[in-house]
Amino acid sequence: xxxxxxxxxxxxxxxxxxxxxxxxxxxxxxxxxxxGPLTAALASRVPIVFILRGNGLELAPIVERxxxxxxxxxxxxxxxxxxxxxxxxxxxxxxSGVDAIITSHGQLMQAIRDEGAxxxxxxxLSRRSHLDTAITALSRSAPDIVEILPGVILPQxxxxxxxxxxxxxxxxxxxxxxxARTVLAAGAVGVTTSSPVLWDWEASL
Amino acid sequence: MTFAGTLxxxxxxxxxxxxxxxxxxxxxxxxxDHGLLLRDTDLSVVVARAASAPIQLAVDIDTVRGLGADEAxxxxxxxxxxxxxxxxxxxxxxxxxxxxxxxxxxxxxxFDSTGLHRSLDGHPRTAGVGTVVSPGLVLSHMSDGELASLxxxxxxxxxxxxxxxxxxxxAIADGVVLRPDPARHYASMRGxxxxxxxxxxxxVDAR
Numbered sequence: 001x002x003x004x005x006x007x008x009x010x011x012x013x014x015x016x017x018x019x020x021x022x023x024x025x026x027x028x029x030x031x032x033x034x035x036g037p038l039t040a041a042l043a044s045r046v047p048i049v050f051i052l053r054g055n056g057l058e059l060a061p062i063v064e065r066x067x068x069x070x071x072x073x074x075x076x077x078x079x080x081x082x083x084x085x086x087x088x089x090x091x092x093x094x095x096s097g098v099d100a101i102i103t104s105h106g107q108l109m110q111a112i113r114d115e116g117a118x119x120x121x122x123x124x125l126s127r128r129s130h131l132d133t134a135i136t137a138l139s140r141s142a143p144d145i146v147e148i149l150p151g152v153i154l155p156q157x158x159x160x161x162x163x164x165x166x167x168x169x170x171x172x173x174x175x176x177x178x179x180a181r182t183v184l185a186a187g188a189v190g191v192t193t194s195s196p197v198l199w200d201w202e203a204s205l
Numbered sequence: 206m207t208f209a210g211t212l213x214x215x216x217x218x219x220x221x222x223x224x225x226x227x228x229x230x231x232x233x234x235x236x237x238d239h240g241l242l243l244r245d246t247d248l249s250v251v252v253a254r255a256a257s258a259p260i261q262l263a264v265d266i267d268t269v270r271g272l273g274a275d276e277a278x279x280x281x282x283x284x285x286x287x288x289x290x291x292x293x294x295x296x297x298x299x300x301x302x303x304x305x306x307x308x309x310x311x312x313x314x315x316f317d318s319t320g321l322h323r324s325l326d327g328h329p330r331t332a333g334v335g336t337v338v339s340p341g342l343v344l345s346h347m348s349d350g351e352l353a354s355l356x357x358x359x360x361x362x363x364x365x366x367x368x369x370x371x372x373x374x375x376a377i378a379d380g381v382v383l384r385p386d387p388a389r390h391y392a393s394m395r396g397x398x399x400x401x402x403x404x405x406x407x408x409v410d411a412r
Contacts, residue, residue, distance in 0.1 A: 031317075033319060052319070124314070124316050125316075125340060125364065126314060126316070126339035126340045126362075126363045126364070127339065127340070127362075127363040127364065128363070128364060128366075128384060129245075131364075149316040149317055150315065150316050150317060150340065150342075150343045150346075152343060152346045153340065153342040153343055153346070153364065156342055156364065156366075156367070156370060157364065160364070160366065171317060172316050172317035172318075172320075172343075173315075173317060173318060173343055173346045173347070175346075175348075179346070194317075194318065194319065
């Protein structure tokens with residue numbers, strides 16, 4: 001039982017390296033579900049914006065706007081409207097310009113990488129039995145990054161898991177600076193949060 | 206058809222429900238305010254437990270192999286087997302269990318605040334229908350508003366292993382679900398059932 005291992009060879013991908021590097025100084029990413037929060041997120045310190053809702057077929061203008069603001073974009077394939085969580089859906093998002101694609105479907109990780117995007121696998125953990133199956137699933141799917149939800153309980157969860165050697169993002173109920181500090185100290189490389197109070201937080205402060 | 210009122214008042218939720226898949230029958234010590242949660246098991250095991258278990262039973266009806274989640278299934282569990290606590294992800298199932306005089310607990314997934322609110326949209330919010338929150342560990346991180354939105358009784362379910370985490374959950378929830386090992390550890394750490402014969406949870410043959 002331990003926290004996270006050293007980054008895997010996949011981290012050598014330049015795009016993934018840049019993604020992780022951005023989190024080093026500003027580890028909190030904005031998780032948004034609409035246009036309103038997008039404006040606030042783009043004006044904040046967050047390095048990466050996670051789009052969890054909206055029309056997946058019309059993301060290109062948003063991605064362009066975010067890139068102009070110096071932000072990276074990760075889009076959630078399973079949650080945006082209009083797309084199916086399959087290879088074609090992956091291709092659509094990638095060609096919309098997103099930098100990373102999130103999905104709970106481990107079998108899509110390679111397809112996401114093949115499209116040139118960073119592959120983030122979302123793990124939804126509610127029971128102990130999910131932890132055991134999650135490790136097996138991760139070994140097969142080999143994501144670039146794992147996002148664990150609910151992230152606020154990451155310290156307890158990692159104690160129950162064997163080392164799996166993939167950078168971890170923590171999302172869900174992380175709402176305060178104290179929450180963020182705790183999950184980062186547990187080994188997360190970043191936090192995804194819808195709480196604007198964290199969007200301007202610098203870990204070094 | 207409503208049976209509410211024709212049965213005795215609903216029993217309170219035990220503080221601890223020990224998860225039981227039927228493979229390793231268990232019986233918590235009498236000192237523990239406990240029950241057994243039958244889950245991930247077969248219908249035949251549920252029937253056997255109902256006939257023989259000496260403590261209060263609950264069933265996670267969606268995970269019982271061979272059992273539906275329709276009205277007939279609920280009536281079988283509550284009226285025929287006398288298992289009064291029913292956990293389910295389906296609002297209609299929960300409502301029917303409550304109408305029969307049982308205590309229904311609607312399962313909501315709390316991975317993030319957005320998902321929690323969406324999950325609670327389907328809650329019937331009526332007498333006899335409480336809330337199961339998974340993972341239970343997250344309860345102590347919820348806002349006052351989120352906690353107020355949960356219909357009681359509240360059952361914390363999932364990922365609780367350490368006694369302090371269990372206590373934290375019990376400070377908010379009315380009960381928790383524990384696997385046998387954490388339940389045994391919790392009981393020993395809190396001085397419950399620390400008797401010479403050893404195990405707080407004693408194996409019994411319930412098949």
